[in-house]
Amino acid sequence: MPSTQDPAPQVTDPSPSDEPGGTTLRRLRERLGPLVLQVECAPQGEDVLIGRQVIHDLCEPVPAQADGVLLVVGGSPDRDDCRDAIRQAGAARYSAVVVKARGTDLAAAAGAAEAAGVALLVAPDDMPWRHFDALVTAATSAFGPAQDSYSSIGIGDLFPLANAIAYQVGGAITVEDPLGHVLAYSNLPHQEIDEIRRQGILGRQTPDRPTNLDEYQRVIRAEGPVRFVIPDTEHINRLAVAVRAGPQLLGLLWALDGTPPLGEGAEAALEEAAKVTALHLLRARSHRDPDRWNRGEALASLLDGAVSGSTAAAQLGIPADTSTTVVAIAQAAPEEMPGLGGARIVDLVGLYCQAWHPQALCTTTGGLVYALLPTRTDPGAERRVVKFAENVVTTVQRSAGLALQVGIGVPAARLDDVPAGRRTADRVLRALSGDPQAPTIATVSDVRSRVTLMELTERGAPSVDLPAGPVQRIIEHDAQHSTTYAQSLLAYLDAFGEAIPAAGRLAVHENTLRYRIRRIQELFDLDLDDPDTRLVVWLQLRLHQITS
Structure with a gap:
């Protein structure tokens, strides 16, 4: 949780909007939804342009930022310093001020906002300011109305993409990165959500649950969508799919299967949506940094x-x-x-x-x-x-x-x-x-x-597949008859021909190993008294061990 007293104003710079003229308050409200953002008053209407966010410390003067959004961190709406910040924001031509109600009466703050000509917005009490700031940045990075066609959505526009997927699949959608961070979510009013989704949106992170690891493992390992039936009656069943670009995992899509339930084509629609989402996540990643x-x-x-x-x-x-x-x-x-x-x-x-x-x-x-x-x-x-x-x-x-x-x-x-x-x-x-x-x-x-x-x-050292070579014949004999001649011979040579330490490594009696070595020399016409033969045999066996 970030400190409630930031040392100095910080301006966060969202990506340029794709919408001519910039983002409006109405678009921001529609994109984030009532779970994340509520408009207490908007004296200039909801078609005012929304610019950059400024994280504000009440101990500092409000910096100039035309069309900006002032995040009043640590302030209480019923205090004089908060209302003074609202008045300063109006004088500095801000479009909106965001506060947290924290159980207080917003009437005085709303009156100050009306008088200053600035919209008063309310963020959830239980959402960290840094998460709210990141959501606003993501939601204003590239705007366009919610679409039901992927082709009309600009690459990297994750919020309208989530709405489009929700329309196609039939359930509320969450777009996550591989670590479970919520990147975007759909906001179609007729689609049901549950507490898991609510906590994920507010915390911008999938809430910790005992089944998380198993569920994510199943989704990421699967080649297509995976269904989850959640026994808790307060939670909604889910359909999920991994989003990949080639072998690279980019994220996950989660669809809620509530009331009404997802139709027969939901899995195919979600799988197709994952392919489209891969392009958007690649663009969003490169655009963020x-x-x-x-x-x-x-x-x-x-x-x-x-x-x-x-x-x-x-x-x-x-x-x-x-x-x-x-x-x-x-x-x-x-x-x-x-x-x-x-x-x-x-x-x-x-x-x-x-x-x-x-x-x-x-x-x-x-x-x-x-x-x-x-x-x-x-x-x-x-x-x-x-x-x-x-x-x-x-x-x-x-x-x-x-x-x-x-x-x-x-x-x-x-x-x-x-x-x-x-x-x-x-x-x-x-x-x-x-x-x-x-x-x-x-x-x-x-x-x-x-x-x-x-x-x-x-570099092409002598290969184990030289024709008529004794090492190759030993390896083939082991494969056909389930013997361990190659392993025994390598252990024997590793031990410089000493049977006792070699037998210890193989967990056999030393006499058993000596018998095997005699059989190997007889069966494969191998002269281990010759130093060159010992070197070549050891080298070929060792290379076979490394490459197999």
């Missing part, structure tokens, strides 16, 4: 090697000769809710990047999260990057309950070298994922041998 979005896309292109270092330097605002280190981050276990964990991780990694260096960046690509950290070349540089990774792992585990593994690449002297640094970081991650005893965080030095084997595989 276009610089961050563009830089993230440019970083992904640099990591993939799709652009040169000089091109990336211009797009990222980083000199081409900057020394950097790539950090690759993955979840240690398969994600229960695909896409949701990645969204949480990239948000937290982004915060640490900001703290690390003004030019540090993070993005997601290929199912992983990557951070690009400008680094110095002094001896302590690697340790600082490891500390960065430790902080990220600890914070994500504590706040999101997700276990991570982190691979740290070799430093890149120039941006042109970043793709190579990314490949190394990926190999380190792969080395960690293939070893149950591996640490959470590793550099190339920590897993150098395993990374070297991966490089040999990628």
Whole structure:
């Protein structure tokens, strides 16, 4: 909950309206609905233009802001200082003042607003001011009347989109981001809502319920819409679908299945709506923070090697000769809710990047999260990057309950070298994922041998499928007869031919292992007394283990 005394006026800048002449009070009221906004009085009528919001501290003078909306934070409508702020707003040519009633009589404040020629609006007592401000920003970012046709809605106009979907599907709609934040909602008066929806709108976050995790998991894993029958008679059944752009999870759509119930075509309509919503969410995301979005896309292109270092330097605002280190981050276990964990991780990694260096960046690509950290070349540089990774792992585990593994690449002297640094970081991650005893965080030095084997595989090292090779025949024999000759032989060679430690690793008696080794040499014509044979056999078995 934000403080009720902000230190200074803050002007929030919504996106330019697509409606000629700007947004009107009437449109704002229609968009937000009576649950979020009530008009106590409007002496100039509801067709007045609505401009920027100003969060106001009663201890400060009201700043000039023509057509603005003054949010009187911490004020009580029955106090003189609140009424004085209303009079100042009228003198400064504001369109509206927003207060919270908090059980007081609004008559005096309404009288002051009538005299000042400014509309008096009332926000819910239980909605945090920052959430109300964000809703007004979203609702005024691109206006147009509620439509029943997707084609007539401007890209990124989430509130009219929600109304259009509600019309098509037949139930009240909520648009959420992957973290459950309410981005927009429908406001068709004939459609039923319940307390869960009310709390979600007021708090701009899905209320915490014991079944939330299971419900979100089902929706995000499903290929299409999912129905939920809620046994609580005070709550309404729901239909939900994930919104994706390719493999990337962008958000969720929730439809209330109340009275009247959704029709037979509701699932198909909601699934079609998800495709349309994906375009809107991509536009809304880029519009909210276009610089961050563009830089993230440019970083992904640099990591993939799709652009040169000089091109990336211009797009990222980083000199081409900057020394950097790539950090690759993955979840240690398969994600229960695909896409949701990645969204949480990239948000937290982004915060640490900001703290690390003004030019540090993070993005997601290929199912992983990557951070690009400008680094110095002094001896302590690697340790600082490891500390960065430790902080990220600890914070994500504590706040999101997700276990991570982190691979740290070799430093890149120039941006042109970043793709190579990314490949190394990926190999380190792969080395960690293939070893149950591996640490959470590793550099190339920590897993150098395993990374070297991966490089040999990628560069065309002797393959396990050479014709008539003994290793290939051993592997095929194991597959056909359910034997463990390959595993036994690798353990034996790993132990330098010592049967006792190798047998301990395999949990068999040492004599059993010795018998297996003799059988392997007999069946596959293998001379383990030859050092070159031992080397090649071990290498092929090890590469097979890594790549299988």
